[in-house]
Amino acid sequence: MATIGAKAVAGKDVRRRIVKYKMLYLMLLPAVAFLIIFSYIPMYGASIAFKEFWITKGILGSPWVGFKHFEQIFATDKFWQVFTNTIEINLMRLLFGFPAPIILAILLNEVRHRIFKRSIQTIIYLPHFISWVTISGILFALLSNEGLVNSIIVLFGGDPVNFLTSNSMFRPLLVISGIWKEVGWGTIIFLAALSGVNPDLYEASVIDGANRWKQIVHITLPSLLPIISILLILNFGSMMSGGFDQVFNMYNPMVYESGDVIDTYVYRIGLTQGQYSMATAIGLFLNVINFVLLIAVNSAAKKMNGHGIY
Amino acid sequence: MLNRKKGLILLLAVVLLFVGIIAGCGSNNEKNEAGESSSTASPSSKPVVENTKPVELSVFSWMFEGADSQDSQIYKYLQEKLNIRLKPITASWNDWEEKLNVMIASGEMPDVFVSYGVDRPVQYRQWIKESMLLPLSDYSEQYPNIKASLANFEHLAKTTDNKHYALPIFNESGSGKMAVSGHNILIRKDWLDKLNLEVPKTIDEFYAVAKAFAEGDPDGNNKKDTYGYSSSAGGIWWQYPLFNAFDTSTDRWEKKDGQWAPEVLSDETRDGLSFLNQLYKEKILDPEFMLNTDDQKIEKFITGKVGIMIHNANATFYNDFYDKFKQAYPNADPKSIFTWVGTLVGKTGAQRMDGFNNFWAETSINANISDEKKKKALELLDYLLSSEGQQLMMNGIEGVHYSKDGDKITPLMTDEEKGKDKAFSLKALVSWNSDFLADSTPNKEDIVAMAKSTGDFAVPNPLAYLNINPEELDPSIPSQLNDLVNEKFVKIIVESKDVPADFASFKEEWLSKGGTKVIEATNKQAQAEGR
Numbered sequence: 001m002a003t004i005g006a007k008a009v010a011g012k013d014v015r016r017r018i019v020k021y022k023m024l025y026l027m028l029l030p031a032v033a034f035l036i037i038f039s040y041i042p043m044y045g046a047s048i049a050f051k052e053f054w055i056t057k058g059i060l061g062s063p064w065v066g067f068k069h070f071e072q073i074f075a076t077d078k079f080w081q082v083f084t085n086t087i088e089i090n091l092m093r094l095l096f097g098f099p100a101p102i103i104l105a106i107l108l109n110e111v112r113h114r115i116f117k118r119s120i121q122t123i124i125y126l127p128h129f130i131s132w133v134t135i136s137g138i139l140f141a142l143l144s145n146e147g148l149v150n151s152i153i154v155l156f157g158g159d160p161v162n163f164l165t166s167n168s169m170f171r172p173l174l175v176i177s178g179i180w181k182e183v184g185w186g187t188i189i190f191l192a193a194l195s196g197v198n199p200d201l202y203e204a205s206v207i208d209g210a211n212r213w214k215q216i217v218h219i220t221l222p223s224l225l226p227i228i229s230i231l232l233i234l235n236f237g238s239m240m241s242g243g244f245d246q247v248f249n250m251y252n253p254m255v256y257e258s259g260d261v262i263d264t265y266v267y268r269i270g271l272t273q274g275q276y277s278m279a280t281a282i283g284l285f286l287n288v289i290n291f292v293l294l295i296a297v298n299s300a301a302k303k304m305n306g307h308g309i310y
Numbered sequence: 311m312l313n314r315k316k317g318l319i320l321l322l323a324v325v326l327l328f329v330g331i332i333a334g335c336g337s338n339n340e341k342n343e344a345g346e347s348s349s350t351a352s353p354s355s356k357p358v359v360e361n362t363k364p365v366e367l368s369v370f371s372w373m374f375e376g377a378d379s380q381d382s383q384i385y386k387y388l389q390e391k392l393n394i395r396l397k398p399i400t401a402s403w404n405d406w407e408e409k410l411n412v413m414i415a416s417g418e419m420p421d422v423f424v425s426y427g428v429d430r431p432v433q434y435r436q437w438i439k440e441s442m443l444l445p446l447s448d449y450s451e452q453y454p455n456i457k458a459s460l461a462n463f464e465h466l467a468k469t470t471d472n473k474h475y476a477l478p479i480f481n482e483s484g485s486g487k488m489a490v491s492g493h494n495i496l497i498r499k500d501w502l503d504k505l506n507l508e509v510p511k512t513i514d515e516f517y518a519v520a521k522a523f524a525e526g527d528p529d530g531n532n533k534k535d536t537y538g539y540s541s542s543a544g545g546i547w548w549q550y551p552l553f554n555a556f557d558t559s560t561d562r563w564e565k566k567d568g569q570w571a572p573e574v575l576s577d578e579t580r581d582g583l584s585f586l587n588q589l590y591k592e593k594i595l596d597p598e599f600m601l602n603t604d605d606q607k608i609e610k611f612i613t614g615k616v617g618i619m620i621h622n623a624n625a626t627f628y629n630d631f632y633d634k635f636k637q638a639y640p641n642a643d644p645k646s647i648f649t650w651v652g653t654l655v656g657k658t659g660a661q662r663m664d665g666f667n668n669f670w671a672e673t674s675i676n677a678n679i680s681d682e683k684k685k686k687a688l689e690l691l692d693y694l695l696s697s698e699g700q701q702l703m704m705n706g707i708e709g710v711h712y713s714k715d716g717d718k719i720t721p722l723m724t725d726e727e728k729g730k731d732k733a734f735s736l737k738a739l740v741s742w743n744s745d746f747l748a749d750s751t752p753n754k755e756d757i758v759a760m761a762k763s764t765g766d767f768a769v770p771n772p773l774a775y776l777n778i779n780p781e782e783l784d785p786s787i788p789s790q791l792n793d794l795v796n797e798k799f800v801k802i803i804v805e806s807k808d809v810p811a812d813f814a815s816f817k818e819e820w821l822s823k824g825g826t827k828v829i830e831a832t833n834k835q836a837q838a839e840g841r
Contacts, residue, residue, distance in 0.1 A: 054436075078794075145598060146535075162597070165600070165804070252601050253797045253800040254600060254801065
């Protein structure tokens, strides 16, 4: 059993604590077992990234080939293009998509009319349950050449815009549709955090003469800070995943150069066709980057405001 | 007291949960009882004695759901006839490949299974390298029907040391054809009639008709809101019949001065691109041709946004279009609204339609099962290929599914009733018989004529399944190049102001990104295989 907390405790103390809190430890047991069985034990399979995988020889018996698979991946210049695409798209998502639910939650928090607030909440989190297949269908209907948006543009005497095939439009489209879909869902956690803020604080600040704006700056935001930093750190941990569903359903050959991400490229090139080692190598490479980013951002966050995820 | 009780209940709950998790790991094996096949067991050396107890065989495919139903007459008949007990393992169409890979990777290869076989070269050759598949050709002397079927696919064995490790599941039986075509160019007949035009026969007529469709207001609403031609699925793949009309393609090879050269770099391909680029510029080609999904393309064709499309055209699709037109225009005969073009006469005066191999999936037998099981598995495939077996799978059992009077076969059930017996799906271990249409099929004559209009001109890929050693050429390079072709060609069609110049720079890029190596490796291997 691992020790709890940062303080190392002598063995005798540990035993005593386990006896004392046996019910808590018992409840922890399934979760720990789950992690060991399903997360840690399968990890040895990642070794096939450095092997020539033979089905009959199994994972442990396959011969080592060193970095051969990695060299194959890095040798293609297209890989670096989709690599930078992934990072750029995810940074844009972070820049615009991350603050959106926070701002929305704060705004909703200011609404005093309960029924109005509830219904707004429900309406904005519904898109989360619509699949990207459906949303891309809706987008195409809106933005295609004979779509609603272009009909309006033509009505006012403009020329139709090719929203879906232009490289300058594609990334904003990804980010905006992503925000539209997930922003409501994202507000739930912030609203939950806000409902836990002690109302005495607000009352006290009103007595001290704080207006609504001051209340947001000095009470609401600071109460959200821990959860904001945790979510930000977690977001960095998925920097390398490109949101396959969204991109795959929205892109086309005209916008590969701006919108192709690692996930979609690997899918097209067909690493799924039984090239286990190659697919594992790519996955491992991305996970290492994610891991490094997560650790780096976490320690930076801890230095800055003392809140980290561990 | 109460507290203790609570604690006990909690303890019990936690323990139960824990046991559940542990048990969850082992329960995978219960679902697919893959007989006693294990990947390491060597074939037993017991003399094979035909015992009375039926031999168990696990068969895997994505469509055997319910094939072992207790009231299936076909299933019973097969079991008794061959003295086997078939245990179907099934998966959904969406994840069958994954499921098969997991089974094989965890050492539980089914006794008999359907896979993409040679179409997944990396994986297929790995299975052969690890001697997991039974070399069917070694046994073909004893099984004449298997032998006869494999004889149609000699070129496949060339790529795997002259042995067949998988039995192609043929599309069209007995046609003896190496290549078949399931596609066609479909056109709005009512638009042709309105503009007093004929069905185009040549590529030039195709252009004239498409132009008239875009500019001559074929739907009669006094608006210029129609396109001549549209496509889908990324934009390039479905255009192949048009490239064929320029006697070229984007994915095949041709022999020039004794050397194999990729057609994608040829001048004819450049001309094909110029043609499509012109269609785009003149607003004849739907500007969303690369955005459309297949369904959107079909919708545009049916609702009268475009007049020509290229798509699948077999019985199922034809009747699907027929029904959709019936729905969209209830007062008109669908046959007066749409028809097919067939194979265009190209720039050289010849008709070319790149066909597909007469199969798209294959059946293999596990090499590491007992001799008795091997024998039974081979017998099963051989029986299904025999005329008696084919007859059984097409028409069913005499007296149950049909009655016979001399040569005349009268069905005793509707197709729907017959379809309830899921064991008919077992025929897909050896054949689809996609050219077999029951007499009850609606529009049968049209469908047969339509299939002939492209099928008769179908040419096989001269370098199908060329076995290039992955050590010589990283297998992901060709797929990367195909991806590049698709991207660049769409861009040339849409944006190019000077096709020859853009095509020249595409050629350079293709060669520099591994194309030179591909040409080298292809020629080397083609020579070795004597092609």
